[in-house]
Structure formats: C-alpha cells, structure tokens
Amino acid sequence: MKIINGGVTAAKGYKAAGIYAGIKKKRKDMALVYSTVPAKAAGTFTSNVVKAAPVKWDIKVINENETVQAVVLNSGVANACTGALGEENNRKMAQAAADCLSVPAAAVLTASTGVIGKQLPMDAIVKGAELLTAALKEDTDGGLMAAEAIMTTDTYSKEAAVSFSVGGREVIIGGMAKGSGMIHPDMATMLGVITTDLAISKELLQEAIRADVKDSFNMISVDRDTSTNDSLILLANGLAGNTEITEKNEDYDNFCKALHVVTTGLAKKMAADGEGATKLLEAVVVGAKNKEEAVILSKSIITSNLVKTAVYGNDANWGRILCAMGYSGVEFDPDRVDLYVESKEGKLKLVENGMATDYSEETATKILSAKEVRAVADVKTGNGTATAWGCDLTFDYIKINADYRS
Amino acid sequence: MKIINGGVTAAKGYKAAGIYAGIKKKRKDMALVYSTVPAKAAGTFTSNVVKAAPVKWDIKVINENETVQAVVLNSGVANACTGALGEENNRKMAQAAADCLSVPAAAVLTASTGVIGKQLPMDAIVKGAELLTAALKEDTDGGLMAAEAIMTTDTYSKEAAVSFSVGGREVIIGGMAKGSGMIHPDMATMLGVITTDLAISKELLQEAIRADVKDSFNMISVDRDTSTNDSLILLANGLAGNTEITEKNEDYDNFCKALHVVTTGLAKKMAADGEGATKLLEAVVVGAKNKEEAVILSKSIITSNLVKTAVYGNDANWGRILCAMGYSGVEFDPDRVDLYVESKEGKLKLVENGMATDYSEETATKILSAKEVRAVADVKTGNGTATAWGCDLTFDYIKINADYRS
Numbered sequence: 083m084k085i086i087n088g089g090v091t092a093a094k095g096y097k098a099a100g101i102y103a104g105i106k107k108k109r110k111d112m113a114l115v116y117s118t119v120p121a122k123a124a125g126t127f128t129s130n131v132v133k134a135a136p137v138k139w140d141i142k143v144i145n146e147n148e149t150v151q152a153v154v155l156n157s158g159v160a161n162a163c164t165g166a167l168g169e170e171n172n173r174k175m176a177q178a179a180a181d182c183l184s185v186p187a188a189a190v191l192t193a194s195t196g197v198i199g200k201q202l203p204m205d206a207i208v209k210g211a212e213l214l215t216a217a218l219k220e221d222t223d224g225g226l227m228a229a230e231a232i233m234t235t236d237t238y239s240k241e242a243a244v245s246f247s248v249g250g251r252e253v254i255i256g257g258m259a260k261g262s263g264m265i266h267p268d269m270a271t272m273l274g275v276i277t278t279d280l281a282i283s284k285e286l287l288q289e290a291i292r293a294d295v296k297d298s299f300n301m302i303s304v305d306r307d308t309s310t311n312d313s314l315i316l317l318a319n320g321l322a323g324n325t326e327i328t329e330k331n332e333d334y335d336n337f338c339k340a341l342h343v344v345t346t347g348l349a350k351k352m353a354a355d356g357e358g359a360t361k362l363l364e365a366v367v368v369g370a371k372n373k374e375e376a377v378i379l380s381k382s383i384i385t386s387n388l389v390k391t392a393v394y395g396n397d398a399n400w401g402r403i404l405c406a407m408g409y410s411g412v413e414f415d416p417d418r419v420d421l422y423v424e425s426k427e428g429k430l431k432l433v434e435n436g437m438a439t440d441y442s443e444e445t446a447t448k449i450l451s452a453k454e455v456r457a458v459a460d461v462k463t464g465n466g467t468a469t470a471w472g473c474d475l476t477f478d479y480i481k482i483n484a485d486y487r488s
Numbered sequence: 489m490k491i492i493n494g495g496v497t498a499a500k501g502y503k504a505a506g507i508y509a510g511i512k513k514k515r516k517d518m519a520l521v522y523s524t525v526p527a528k529a530a531g532t533f534t535s536n537v538v539k540a541a542p543v544k545w546d547i548k549v550i551n552e553n554e555t556v557q558a559v560v561l562n563s564g565v566a567n568a569c570t571g572a573l574g575e576e577n578n579r580k581m582a583q584a585a586a587d588c589l590s591v592p593a594a595a596v597l598t599a600s601t602g603v604i605g606k607q608l609p610m611d612a613i614v615k616g617a618e619l620l621t622a623a624l625k626e627d628t629d630g631g632l633m634a635a636e637a638i639m640t641t642d643t644y645s646k647e648a649a650v651s652f653s654v655g656g657r658e659v660i661i662g663g664m665a666k667g668s669g670m671i672h673p674d675m676a677t678m679l680g681v682i683t684t685d686l687a688i689s690k691e692l693l694q695e696a697i698r699a700d701v702k703d704s705f706n707m708i709s710v711d712r713d714t715s716t717n718d719s720l721i722l723l724a725n726g727l728a729g730n731t732e733i734t735e736k737n738e739d740y741d742n743f744c745k746a747l748h749v750v751t752t753g754l755a756k757k758m759a760a761d762g763e764g765a766t767k768l769l770e771a772v773v774v775g776a777k778n779k780e781e782a783v784i785l786s787k788s789i790i791t792s793n794l795v796k797t798a799v800y801g802n803d804a805n806w807g808r809i810l811c812a813m814g815y816s817g818v819e820f821d822p823d824r825v826d827l828y829v830e831s832k833e834g835k836l837k838l839v840e841n842g843m844a845t846d847y848s849e850e851t852a853t854k855i856l857s858a859k860e861v862r863a864v865a866d867v868k869t870g871n872g873t874a875t876a877w878g879c880d881l882t883f884d885y886i887k888i889n890a891d892y893r894s
Binding site for chain 1: 535536537538539566568569570571603604605606711712713714715716791792793794797798800801803805806807808810811812813814815818819820822823839841842843844881882883885886887889890891
C-alpha cells in the first residue's frame with residue numbers, strides 16, 4: 083500500500099469540480115463528483131433524529147439502486163429543518179445535476195452543509211449544476227476544487243488517497259471531507275466522499291464502510307455536537323479491472339486496510355482543523371477491560387471542555403483527564419491508572435497508579451506545546467485499546483460560533 | 489413559605505465562619521459550619537468513579553453515624569487523586585476541626601474543591617481550623633464568610649434561605665453552594681451545605697435530598713464535566729422544636745417544597761455564574777413522552793457548546809437547539825416541534841412544526857440579549873416536562889481554563 087497525492091479524482095474514471103454558485107459570500111459553495119461509469123454506492127449517515135433532506139434522499143437512493151453515478155454537494159445551507167419544501171428542493175438539486183450529466187435523478191446522491199433552517203436558493207443551485215458540469219476535471223485539480231467547495235469554517239481542504247494491489251491490478255482509493263464545527267460523528271462524518279476504482283459487491287462495500295467508521299470518523303469530536311447532515315459516501319466503479327470481490331477474502335482485507343488509511347487520514351485532518359483549533363489531541367486508552375470501554379474512555383477525554391482548554395493552554399492539568407475518564411460511565415480503579423503525554427518534543431509519565439509522578443512541569447509544557455499531542459492512559463485491567471482524536475477549545479471557537487450566521 | 493435573607497446560619501443553632509488559611513493566594517480558602525447540637529446528616533455525592541478523599545470520608549461518616557456537628561471545607565486544593573496520603577490528610581483535617589470544637593472526628597464532615605492531584609498543605613489546614621473556630625458567628629455574616637471561602641472561580645457567593653411552618657413552629661432552611669467550572673452534577677453539586685432547624689428522621693432527611701437533587705442540582709450544567717468532588721450536605725438539628733417528622737405526611741411535603749426553593753435557588757445561581765458566563769440559559773421541554781425524556785432533551789440543549797456560543801452571541805440560531813435535541817438519544821418527530829425564546833424583553837415563537845416562523849431576527853436578538861433567557865420546546869407527544877439550567881460559553885471560559893493552575 084502506498085499513500086499518494088489527490089482526492090476523489092485519484093481513482094480511475096472519476097471527475098470532479100467545485101465552483102462558486104452564489105449560496106455563500108464569495109467562496110466556492112458547490113461541488114460535483116462524477117463517475118464516468120455506474121458505481122456501486124455505500125454510505126453511512128447521521129444518527130441524529132433530525133435528519134437533513136439530502137440524508138433522507140441518499141438513504142433511499144442507496145437502498146433502492148445498485149449503482150449511482152454522481153454526488154452533488156453544496157455548502158452554506160444545510161437543508162435541514164426545511165420541511166416538505168426542503169425535500170422537494172433537494173430532489174430538484176439531484177435532478178438538475180442529473181439533467182446536466184444525462185443520468186436519472188436516482189443516480190445522483192446529494193449532500194448539504196451550512197446553516198440549519200434555511201431553504202436552498204434554487205436558482206443558484208440549478209445554475210451551479212451547469213457550471214459544475216462544465217468544470218469537471220479528472221486530474222487532481224478536479225478533486226481539489228471539489229474539496230474546497232464543501233468547506234464551511236474549515237481552514238484547509240481535506241483529501242487523502244492510497245494505492246494498493248488486488249490480484250495484480252493497481253487499485254486506488256481517494257477521498258475528501260469537511261469538518262470544523264458540529265463535529266461529533268455518529269455513524270458518519272459531516273460530509274465525506276470517497277471514490278475507488280475497485281470492483282466489489284455492493285454488500286461488501288457497505289459492510290466495509292460501516293465497520294470502518296467505528297474506528298475512524300466515529301472516533302473524532304470537535305464539540306460533541308452530532309450534526310443533522312453527517313454523510314459519508316463511498317463509490318466503487320470497478321475500473322481497476324480486478325476480479326470483483328464478492329467474499330471476505332484476503333483482497334477484501336487489503337481493501338479494508340487501505341480504506342482505513344484514507345478514512346483515518348481524513349478524520350484526523352478534521353479533528354486537527356476543528357473550529358478555532360490550534361492542535362490535534364489524540365487520546366489513546368490501553369489496558370481497558372475491552373474495546374468498548376476503551377472507546378468510551380478515550381472519547382470522554384477528547385470531548386471534555388476542561389481537557390480541551392488545558393491543552394490549549396499547554397497546561398499538564400492531568401487531573402482533568404482522570405476526571406473525564408471517571409465520569410464516562412466506565413468502571414475502573416483510578417488508583418491503578420498510569421498517564422503519559424507525548425509529542426515530537428518527547429514523552430513523559432505524569433501519573434503512576436493514580437498519583438502524580440515527580441515530573442517536570444517545564445518538560446510537560448514543552449511536550450504539550452507541539453501541534454500534535456497524545457495522551458496515553460493505561461487502565462491496567464485488560465486488553466481493550468482505542469484511539470480518539472479531538473482538538474483544543476480556544477477563543478476562536480467562541481468567536482466563530484457566537485455569530486456564525488451573521 | 490417565605491424567602492428570607494441568609495445562608496447556612498439562617499436556621500437556629502448554626503454558626504459559621506470563613507477565613508484565609510494560606511491555601512490559595514490572598515483569598516478566603518477555608519470554611520466551617522457548626523451546629524451547636526448534634527444534627528442529623530444526609531448527603532449526595534459525585535457519581536464520578538474518581539472520588540476525592542473528602543467524598544469517601546463523608547459517605548462513610550454519614551452511613552455510620554446518626555448525627556454530626558460540623559462541616560469543614562477548603563478551596564484551592566481538591567484532595568482528589570492523592571492516594572493514601574490524601575485520605576490521611578483528609579482525616580487530619582476533620583480531626584483538627586473536631587479538636588477545636590471538642591467533638592469526635594466522626595462528627596465532622598469534610599469537603600474540598602480546587603486543583604486535582606495536589607496534597608493539602610496540612611500546616612495551613614490545622615492552623616485554619618483554629619482560626620475558623622475563633623471566627624464562628626451565628627448571624628448572617630457567619631454564613632456569608634463561609635460562602636465566600638468556598639469560592640474558586642465563582643464571581644459571587646451563593647446563598648439561599650426560606651422559612652416555613654411545621655405544626656405551628658417556624659422552621660428555617662438555609663444553604664450555600666459554589667459552582668463555576670467542572671459543573672455537571674450527577675447526584676449532587678460541586679459543594680453545597682444546607683442547614684435546617686427542622687426535627688426529622690435521618691431516613692426521611694436522606695430521602696428528601698436524594699429526590700430533590702434530580703430536579704435541582706442534577707438539572708444544571710456549566711461544561712458537562714462531572715467533578716470528582718461533588719458534595720451536597722444537609723444538616724437538620726431539630727431546634728425548631730416541631731414534633732419530629734417520621735413519615736411522609738403533609739409536614740414532610742411542606743419541607744420538600746421549601747427545600748426545593750433553596751436548592752433551585754442555589755442551582756440557578758451556580759448555572760448563571762458558570763465560568764466565564766454572562767447569562768443564565770433555561771431550557772424548558774414540554775410535551776415529551778414522559779419526564780425522563782424531557783430531562784434528557786432539556787439537558788441536551790443546555791450542554792451543547794454550539795447552543796451556548798449562539799446564546800453568548802445573542803444569535804437565534806434555533807437549528808442548533810433542534811440539532812441538540814435530535815442527537816440526545818430521545819426519539820421524537822422533528823416536524824412537530826414548536827420552539828419559543830423568552831426573557832424579560834418578551835416572548836417569540838421561532839419554530840412551528842419543525843420549520844422557521846416568519847419571526848423578526850431583531851426581536852429575537854433583543855430577547856436573547858437579556859441576562860436570563862429561556863428556550864421552550866414543545867415536542868407535542870405527551871405530558872413530560874423538565875427544566876434545565878445552563879449558561880453561555882464565552883471567551884472568558886477559555887481564558888479561565890487555559891491556564892487555571894498558573
């Protein structure tokens with residue numbers, strides 16, 4: 083397996099574009115991902131009871147159709163809490179892209195992100211679909227344009243791609259995602275599209291993505307707010323020419339491993355670029371009773387506002403980490419916990435058996451001042467391990483969100 | 489029932505003091521509440537797996553003794569994650585106060601708040617116990633001194649008191665609490681002491697406080713971080729002279745009602761004075777399937793960072809409220825929800841049946857700019873109702889917590 087450049091256009095047979103349609107102020111706000119041949123589609127979507135119109139549409143399209151050919155996305159307006167008119171507008175957005183691409187509307191998935199409760203500006207959307215179709219490119223520029231167009235408060239676009247081999251054929255997986263705020267994915271991420279030229283059955287494609295998100299997108303959080311629009315879409319168009327994967331063999335395992343590199347690559351970028359964030363915080367829990375408990379403990383650490391503000395302040399306030407583990411709902415013996423902090427600046431044991439070691443605050447602060455910091459907690463109970471990714475909580479998070487709509 | 493001035497010294501037979509012992513920098517940091525006669529004691533304590541030494545002590549003392557006579561408290565150091573030495577220091581703190589008051593150590597409850605992981609400075613604590621005993625006062629000044637001495641990042645002290653009548657006798661309940669950060673009580677509040685001169689059995693006293701916190705302290709949150717030190721202690725010394733309450737009769741109900749006025753009074757002050765807060769946010773959910781679901785929905789609203797930042801920015805970003813309800817885990821029909829905002833500036837319906845009404849943003853902003861704002865969500869499913877209290881999330885929360893220890 084090899085990590086390569088690019089995003090949704092890295093694999094064979096995909097084109098993409100991102101343009102300014104007039105939904106937002108002066109920034110790209112619509113994207114299109116197109117497969118030149120029908121592609122198997124799988125997806126995972128928000129568990130929020132309040133589901134945006136595009137989420138409902140995609141669930142239906144993927145359930146009822148073996149293949150799709152395109153995903154049309156917009157930023158600026160989430161098309162959530164918009165009632166029957168919102169659903170009709172979403173259908174029109176799919177239809178507009180379908181007309182331009184000469185495919186049926188049921189071959190077009192949709193995704194929206196932005197303010198909740200506003201209707202889509204349909205004139206801009208319909209015009210945008212035409213502009214997008216004209217702008218489609220199959221090189222890395224196409225993928226980049228699309229990744230830029232789905233950004234909201236993101237400060238950089240997020241892409242990842244790998245190549246690996248199946249039965250002597252080179253297969254590529256590439257993806258894009260947007261994150262920033264209202265990020266606490268539950269079954270999916272805010273918006274993500276991953277494309278591959280692998281030939282694989284629809285059932286296994288769906289199973290692969292469903293299993294994968296548990297250890298990738300579902301392990302990140304910016305603000306513990308699970309959005310109404312979380313959507314992760316995976317397309318596989320088979321153009322790599324491998325024999326179709328129809329059972330869980332070695333090829334399937336290799337695909338899952340390659341997919342995981344792309345998903346965790348995107349997920350970590352989303353956490354690091356959380357609204358207002360200056361740092362990526364990785365929480366690793368080892369020695370938990372089982373994996374489920376390790377997951378709960380690690381997520382409790384990265385979602386604590388007090389841990390997040392301490393990380394922002396480069397303050398080794400480890401009591402807050404133990405406190406966050408303590409209220410997670412998992413039973414453990416606090417008097418056995420060891421705790422380390424780690425970054426490119428070094429590694430330091432702060433806590434041994436639940437009490438402070440004789441560590442140097444100066445060294446701890448130096449380690450915490452790196453852009454990527456890791457906290458490792460050893461619960462010494464069993465073999466359960468999990469890793470979660472979050473970010474610090476800063477003045478800019480407040481600034482961004484105190485008047486997001488204005 | 490009448491709301492009166494004062495706190496822990498409002499009821500008959502209680503003295504209190506608060507002094508500077510040298511734990512913190514230049515601010516009062518130790519408090520003592522003393523009942524001149526033995527008092528029945530009840531308490532509720534943190535559900536955090538990581539429990540501070542004073543929490544473990546109090547649970548044991550209350551379990552094993554019919555009465556106590558004092559509570560000694562300190563701020564600056566939480567005495568949590570401090571191992572066997574921490575427990576020994578806590579016992580010494582109780583002993584020091586007991587010696588000064590000429591009562592057994594098992595008649596003294598303890599409470600600590602402050603930095604996790606540091607040991608108590610025992611010289612200051614022992615000296616502090618002497619200073620406190622000398623400073624005890626039975627007037628309102630005594631209660632106020634004590635309330636001030638348990639503050640950490642609180643910006644004002646928190647007291648509440650009521651008087652009511654039992655069998656022709658005037659009974660008083662008065663209390664104090666501290667809050668500010670790491671506030672998401674689960675079975676109790678950060679630190680609270682409530683005193684009454686009521687005569688009541690220990691069993692009913694415990695039952696009353698256990699039932700009460702579900703609708704008072706457990707319904708507030710500043711940052712969704714449940715502390716290691718949450719302790720709510722209720723003392724009843726019987727000096728009101730009423731016939732002891734030993735069954736759930738009308739007198740018991742009247743006591744519960746009066747107690748609730750004191751607990752919600754303190755709880756709301758804690759929420760309003762959350763770290764960095766500029767506003768009290770009250771979330772009322774009506775029409776839920778049952779009370780349990782109303783509780784979950786209302787707490788999900790007040791704990792959302794995105795709702796809290798929008799409230800700070802006076803931004804009627806109602807989509808975030810619906811989103812927070814949607815990911816709470818409760819099933820409901822988003823297309824039936826009505827949503828109102830309300831304050832002394834007026835009341836406005838923002839959402840009807842899940843969609844925006846034609847409301848004026850200007851009016852909404854005016855309503856939200858008040859110091860106390862209320863959001864009311866009607867789920868239109870059943871008769872479940874609940875009220876939760878929180879605060880806005882501001883630049884100052886970040887400032888306070890990014891370098892709390894320095």
